Each structure stands twice: as structure tokens, then as C-alpha cells.
Amino acid sequence: MSGTEAKRIGVYPGTFDPITLGHRDIIRRGAKLVDELIIGVTTNPSKNPMFTPEERMEMVTAELAEMEIANARVVGFDALLMKFARKQGASVIVRGLRAVADFEYEYQMAGMNQQLDDEIETVFLMADVCLQPIASKLVKEIAIYGGDITPFVSPAVRDQVNARVETIGKRGDY
Template sequence: MKVAVYPGTFDPLTLGHVDIIRRGAHLVDKLVVGVTTNPSKEPMFSVAERLEMVRREIAEIPGNIDVVEFDSLLMEFAEEQGATAILRGLRAVADFEYEFQMAGMNQQLNDDIETVFLMADVSLQPIASKLVKEIARYGGSIDKFVPSAVAEDVRRHLGAGSR
């Protein structure tokens, strides 16, 4: 069975993430969406909220998809999941430079697990969770960048005074 891990913070889940999940699920027998926390980022949502958000938004995507929390090295998590590949989305040249370096480091940790890159859909390439949060914090509309229920989650979260 070909298993791939698609890791990320998904804070919040964007249409770009959903696109990569949909397309990635077609490529493997099982796709594990690994929800983690990046210590260098300040999350808007808790891990539990992000897990629920991802599960809700991908429920209708065909394929064998699991959504799992992890808090370890990516390669350790991938090994635990029985993965043969790490799936990563690319938006721009800047993404490629970072992802290329990360893939090289991960290969040094376990060269049995390949890194596979999917180019983001052209219409979704500018979307980044960080920018979505910034737009929302300043009262802008994020409806073009995230699923509608996620936009509501963000508005509700910001309306509750959490910044």
C-alpha cells in the first residue's frame, strides 16, 4: 500500500490545502494529513480545532484519507504512518527553495521516504494561511481563500476577542 503524509499547521485550512489533499488522495492508496504546530508560528486555532476543521472540510473528498495530530519530527511521524512519501504543495519559487532544503534534510534522516511536490492550482497560488489571518484581523474578506465554514470559524474566533 502506498501511503503519503501531507503535513502542515493548517491554521487555518485554505482552498490551496484542500486542493492538494484532493489531488494527493488520487495518487496514493492512503493519504495521512498530519496536523502539527510550528513553534515559530503563533496559531490562531488549537490543534483540536484544526483537526476538526480539516476533517469537516475534506469529508466529501474521495479516497482513503486520515487526519492525525503529530508533534514530532516529520520523518518519525511518516515512519509511524508507514509512509513511502511526503506530499508537499508548492506555490512559488520561494516555496521551492525552502521545500528543497527541507526535502534534503529529510532525505538525510530517512532516504526510503520520498518527497513529492504538487504545484498549487494557478488560481490558488497566492493563498497563504498567514496572509489569510492578516486579512481577517484587519476586517477584510477571506471568502475567496478558504472554505465558507472556515471563514465563519475565523470570523467567530476573531469576534471572540482572540487575536
């Protein structure tokens, strides 16, 4: 990249509660498409988060370090995505798709986001086939009911989720 070319910045937004192997796959692949990938950890009280925004940022930062992706960083935000993306200098929003239901929702969001700022493109990446069923909500539910989440998250995240479940109490222990 010469000194006159603009740096291509992408934003991969999400709650990451917790970060899953599916998220890691999208981060790894998304980082190849841009000069810098900002993983935007957002608040979303409607999703009933298990972890605080600060804990989620720390979790994603640790996963990023373990993945050794040099052109990515974690930033927290609590604002409209397009305002956040513009503030970061992003020209691309990276979104992962698992299934048709994801596409319908993401397609509508991309249309709304384009209305808010038509200079920022949304790029959809299909989740790896073996990772498509993974969703943070389901990972939490499996853990809360005493199931093994090892196939869905890294060992470090598994330990954090299991520790949190121990503090809030498992269900299904009867």
C-alpha cells in the same frame, strides 16, 4: 491491489491554521497518488497559531468529509516529520508549492528529510494557478484587519476564522 502489494501511504503535513482552498487542492490531488493520504496536523508555535491543534484537526476533518475523499484521514503529531511518516508506514511526503520562495525552503527541507530517512520520497505538487497566492498567514491577517476571506477558504472555515477574530478583536476598525 492484490494481497501481496504494499499499500502506498502518503503524508501531507502542515499546520493548517486555517485550512485553505489551496490546502484542499493539494489534498484532493495528493489523494489520487496514494492508496491512503494522511493529513498530518502538526504543532508549530513559531507560526503563532490562531487555532489549537485540536481545533485545526476538527477543521481539517470537517473539510475532508465535505470533500468526500474516502482514502484520506487526519492525524495530529508533534514530532519530527520523518519519524511521524515512518510510524504511519508512509513512503511519500506530499508538499504543495506556490512560488519560488516555497521551492527554496521545501527543497532544503526535502534534502534534510532525505538525510533522516532516504526510503521516504518527497513529492511536490504545484498549487493551482488561481490558488497560488493563498497562504494561511495572509488569510488570518486579512480577517484580523476586517477583510473578506471568502475567496480563500470554504464557507465553514470562513465562519470559524471570523468567529475567532471576533473573540480576539479586529484591527483596523478606526
